Amino acid sequence: MSFARRTWAIVWKxxxxxxxxKETVNAVLFFSVxxxxxxxxxxxxxxxxxxxxxxxxxxxxVLLAGLLGLGRSFVLERENDCWEALLLTxxxxxxxxxxxxxxxxxxxxxxxxxxxxxFTLLMNVEVxxxxxxxxxxxxxxxxxxxxxxxxFGAMTAHVRARELLFPVLLLPVLVxxxxxxxxxxxxxxxxxxxxxVAHWLKLLGAADVIYVATGLLVFDxxxxx
Amino acid sequence: xxxxxxxxxxxxxVATGMILALLIxxxxxTQGNVQRIMYVHVPSVxxxxxxxxxxxxxxxxxxxxxxPGADRLAHASAEVGVVFTGITIVTGxxxxxxxxxxxxxxxxxxxxxxxxxVMYVGYLLVRAMIDEPERGARYAAVLGIVAALDIPLVxxxxxxxxxLHQPPSVIKPGPATMPxxxxxxxxxxxxxxxxxxxxxxxxxxxxxxxDADAAA
Numbered sequence: 001m002s003f004a005r006r007t008w009a010i011v012w013k014x015x016x017x018x019x020x021x022k023e024t025v026n027a028v029l030f031f032s033v034x035x036x037x038x039x040x041x042x043x044x045x046x047x048x049x050x051x052x053x054x055x056x057x058x059x060x061x062v063l064l065a066g067l068l069g070l071g072r073s074f075v076l077e078r079e080n081d082c083w084e085a086l087l088l089t090x091x092x093x094x095x096x097x098x099x100x101x102x103x104x105x106x107x108x109x110x111x112x113x114x115x116x117x118x119f120t121l122l123m124n125v126e127v128x129x130x131x132x133x134x135x136x137x138x139x140x141x142x143x144x145x146x147x148x149x150x151x152f153g154a155m156t157a158h159v160r161a162r163e164l165l166f167p168v169l170l171l172p173v174l175v176x177x178x179x180x181x182x183x184x185x186x187x188x189x190x191x192x193x194x195x196x197v198a199h200w201l202k203l204l205g206a207a208d209v210i211y212v213a214t215g216l217l218v219f220d221x222x223x224x225x
Numbered sequence: 226x227x228x229x230x231x232x233x234x235x236x237x238x239v240a241t242g243m244i245l246a247l248l249i250x251x252x253x254x255t256q257g258n259v260q261r262i263m264y265v266h267v268p269s270v271x272x273x274x275x276x277x278x279x280x281x282x283x284x285x286x287x288x289x290x291x292x293p294g295a296d297r298l299a300h301a302s303a304e305v306g307v308v309f310t311g312i313t314i315v316t317g318x319x320x321x322x323x324x325x326x327x328x329x330x331x332x333x334x335x336x337x338x339x340x341x342x343v344m345y346v347g348y349l350l351v352r353a354m355i356d357e358p359e360r361g362a363r364y365a366a367v368l369g370i371v372a373a374l375d376i377p378l379v380x381x382x383x384x385x386x387x388x389l390h391q392p393p394s395v396i397k398p399g400p401a402t403m404p405x406x407x408x409x410x411x412x413x414x415x416x417x418x419x420x421x422x423x424x425x426x427x428x429x430x431x432x433x434x435x436d437a438d439a440a441a
Binding site (some may be wrong): 151155158159160161164165168171172173175176179183199203207210211221222 | 288340343347350351354355356360366367370371378379382383385386
């Protein structure tokens with residue numbers, strides 16, 4: 001089987017599992033709505049102030065939802081000897097990594113659509129012409145978060161204190177992605193052109209390439225069990 | 226044997242370096258004696274970066290060859306690196322209080338070192354929290370590689386984050402402006418701290434080997 005077909009098999013399996021159980025999607029979507037409540041309650045309902053910190057809140061939301069969703073993605077593989085089945089997949093285990101990564105990207109994209117819609121509606125932010133740029137920043141940033149999250153999710157799946165170790169490992173590594181996405185989102189919402197955030201986009205692109213390439217190369221060693 | 230020789234060499238070198246830094250090197254005119262922290266601060270950050278480079282290389286070797294020696298070297302080097310990153314942050318804060326008037330500021334370089342610190346504390350946590358040694362070694366190696374590759378990204382992002390809006394207020398010290406004695410003291414301390422690093426790592430590697438032998 002080719003790399004693409006093996007990848008597709010993993011994506012299809014994850015989508016099917018999720019479609020039938022709806023475990024992660026429902027919980028993470030609900031969690032992101034709750035986050036909006038929490039932000040309002042902790043920061044006060046002052047709309048101008050909330051709008052001013054919107055880029056930070058939005059990415060905090062994406063990151064927290066990612067911590068929940070990505071941390072779980074390999075936990076279900078521990079049941080019913082699924083992990084052994086993953087190990088038995090023919091060829092290079094990079095395909096398992098890419099497949100898992102695609103599944104996680106789908107989940108996060110869904111969450112982000114809901115989150116961005118709700119945030120901008122409830123905080124009364126005019127997105128307008130910034131939307132294409134914003135989508136680009138969201139796509140690049142999410143790929144970075146998911147690439148590292150998928151790798152570390154597989155690593156922490158077997159650890160007793162998984163819910164503790166996963167964020168502790170993920171957050172420091174993702175600092176560059178977080179800085180770039182928040183700064184770029186901020187500039188775009190202020191109406192600046194895409195060219196003004198080109199350096200951040202390049203940084204995000206470089207981060208994505210480095211993270212995905214590293215994940216592909218080391219995933220064999222992570223999957224071993 | 227190597228460890229004992231390294232231990233004595235580094236003890237002598239650090240003692241000489243400190244005598245030169247604290248007693249012989251001239252007092253800096255504007256900053257006064259506070260400036261002497263530089264003789265500890267700058268060599269410490271050098272050792273930290275050296276240590277994490279060794280972690281990176283040893284992690285790659287471990288994943289490729291699965292040699293327990295490479296794993297022990299990465300483990301020991303990370304521990305020493307975290308300690309020296311901590312020394313860098315603490316000495317920097319002590320220097321910053323009288324010079325800048327604050328213990329901490331989110332300046333680009335300070336932020337990078339702080340991120341480096343938390344990243345490698347996480348690395349040591351992986352080592353501590355995974356019970357099976359072989360699994361812990363593999364995961365730590367992956368993290369050692371990811372963290373090292375992340376360092377340039379951290380540098381650029383933090384630099385742009387801080388400096389696009391406010392340039393750093395630090396006056397860049399260049400070797401050209403340093404009198405000979407200061408430069409000599411600094412270089413000697415670089416050598417002394419590097420020897421100290423080598424001593425700590427070899428000592429820690431031999432302890433880790435003894436641990437593994439005892440467990441087997």
